[in-house]
Each structure stands twice: as structure tokens, then as C-alpha cells.
Amino acid sequence: MENITVKDKEFEIYITSEKIQEAVRTLAARINEELKGENPLFISVLNGSFIFAADLLKKVSIDCGISFIKLASYQGTSSTGDVRTLVGLDEDIKDRTVVIVEDIVDTGNTIVNLVDQLNAMGPKQIKIATLLFKPDSYTKDITIDYKALEVPNDFLVGYGLDYDGLGRNHEHIYSLVSS
Numbered sequence: 001m002e003n004i005t006v007k008d009k010e011f012e013i014y015i016t017s018e019k020i021q022e023a024v025r026t027l028a029a030r031i032n033e034e035l036k037g038e039n040p041l042f043i044s045v046l047n048g049s050f051i052f053a054a055d056l057l058k059k060v061s062i063d064c065g066i067s068f069i070k071l072a073s074y075q076g077t078s079s080t081g082d083v084r085t086l087v088g089l090d091e092d093i094k095d096r097t098v099v100i101v102e103d104i105v106d107t108g109n110t111i112v113n114l115v116d117q118l119n120a121m122g123p124k125q126i127k128i129a130t131l132l133f134k135p136d137s138y139t140k141d142i143t144i145d146y147k148a149l150e151v152p153n154d155f156l157v158g159y160g161l162d163y164d165g166l167g168r169n170h171e172h173i174y175s176l177v178s179s
């Protein structure tokens with residue numbers, strides 16, 4: 001498959017759309033099994049998780065709801081560590097099982113910040129589902145319940161992931177070509 005250029009950088013194919021779909025199917029099957037009867041509220045973290053959330057929810061067959069929040073912590077190709085809430089949650093999650101849906105958990109700053117915010121709203125329990133997990137970068141103690149794929153510390157774009165706002169639209173996931 002051909003390399004792509006996003007803004008000023010070159011990226012090579014890393015995970016094909018077929019492999020992504022297979023991982024999403026496996027993860028949805030686990031959720032269907034483990035959260036049956038819970039009527040969970042999925043909370044998709046925008047912008048990055050919109051494609052993953054859509055594909056995942058199409059394969060979740062138990063009763064559930066979905067809502068969206070918008071956070072930002074990245075600038076260019078590195079995490080700033082400072083997490084801002086751009087659009088908050090408009091749903092009551094008191095005593096409800098919540099599943100956070102993330103595109104990628106990197107250092108874990110975003111997820112820890114979000115779990116703190118949601119815990120203050122009194123949910124029954126919080127589960128975390130992420131398409132990608134970077135184990136070598138993760139520095140937190142919170143358990144990531146549902147990880148579709150583990151990846152090394154490379155910078156990735158595509159399938160919702162961006163480089164400076166570009167590249168989210170590609171159906172495969174690509175990694176930065178080191179020059």
C-alpha cells in the first residue's frame with residue numbers, strides 16, 4: 001500500500017482496515033458478553049474516537065446509549081499534558097454503567113482526567129474502551145478494560161487519529177516514517 005503525506009510528514013501503512021475491523025468485532029463481542037443487562041452509556045471522546053465509536057456501536061447488540069464529549073490535549077505530534085474540556089456531557093450518569101470510548105490511550109493523562117470528571121457525577125461504574133493502547137508510554141494506574149490493539153510508541157494517523165487536524169479520514173492506520 002502506498003505511503004501518504006499528511007501536512008508536512010510522510011506516513012506508511014501500519015494497521016489495515018481489515019485488521020482494525022477484526023479487532024473491533026472481538027472487542028464488541030466481549031462487551032456484549034460482559035455488560036449484558038447493564039444498559040451502559042458509551043461516551044465517545046471527540047474528535048479522535050468518532051470512527052471507532054461508530055464501528056464499535058454497530059457491533060454492540062445489547063441495550064445501550066451513546067453520548068459525546070470533546071477533550072483536547074495534543075498539539076502537533078506530542079501530548080501537552082494539559083487536558084481541556086471543550087464540550088461537556090449533557091447526560092445524567094448517576095448510578096449508570098459508563099463506557100468511555102477513546103481512539104488511543106498514550107500517557108493516560110486524558111483518561112485519568114476524564115475518569116475523575118465522570119466519577120464526580122456518581123456513576124455505578126466506569127469502563128474504558130480504547131482502539132489503541134501504547135503500553136510503553138502509559139504511566140497511570142487505572143485499568144484499561146477493553147483494548148482493541150496494542151501499539152509501540154510511534155506517532156499514528158488515520159481512522160480518526162490526526163496530525164494537526166489532518167488525516168482522520170483515512171480508513172487504515174498509518175505510522176510516521178522516520179527520516
Ligand code: IMP
Nearest residue numbers: 048079105106107108109110155156161
Ligand atoms: P494521552 O492523554 O497522552 O493518553 O493522549 C491521549 C490523546 O492524545 C488521544 O486521545 C489522542 O487524541 C492523542 N494521541 C495520542 N497518541 C497519538 C498518536 O499517535 N496519533 C494521534 N493522536 C494521538
Ligand code: MG
Nearest residue numbers: 045048049103
Ligand atoms: Mg483523543
